[in-house]
């Protein structure tokens with residue numbers, strides 16, 4: 001496809017049954033994406049860079065970086081999908097299939113809702129629960145899904161790096177994209193330094209973020 005980025009990372013093996021599926025949610029895929037997106041992020045990722053099939057929505061729904069593995073990135077995508085499609089997912093909490101079918105509420109708008117709501121909910125639920133296949137390149141299983149590694153910062157143990165990142169962004173009013181980009185370059189060990197550097201730039205636009213990112217790299221001699 002013409003809008004695909006130039007693929008540089010090795011493509012994971014795609015079993016025949018999954019040949020048209022997004023690795024993240026199982027929807028038909030229309031892209032091949034690189035993980036990590038940028039070469040400099042490889043610093044923070046604990047496996048080889050890979051390329052894998054993704055649907056358009058999963059490919060674009062997460063803006064930040066600094067994910068330690070494809071599984072951490074997948075979890076962030078699922079969280080973003082849940083947030084975006086909260087209304088559809090709430091159908092399953094508010095109704096059972098039978099209640100919806102037997103409901104006596106009338107009216108053409110509601111009839112339409114009854115017919116479409118449950119299938120919509122089921123489809124979204126399936127996408128959220130979907131687990132992609134093993135990540136294999138040249139017959140080598142590249143990385144298995146691991147339990148999260150605890151990450152300690154400021155005397156607090158976080159379940160994973162992402163929780164610490166989320167906490168830091170909220171607490172120090174950081175620009176999410178800038179912080180995760182700089183962290184990707186400096187690495188987990190320099191978490192506090194990354195916060196100090198990024199605190200100076202709380203409000204960025206997509207226009208000046210790039211300039212600030214380069215300025216920070218320069219200021220630390222990279």
Ligand SMILES: [Zn+2]
Nearest residue numbers: 022025055058
């Ligand atoms: Zn998807």
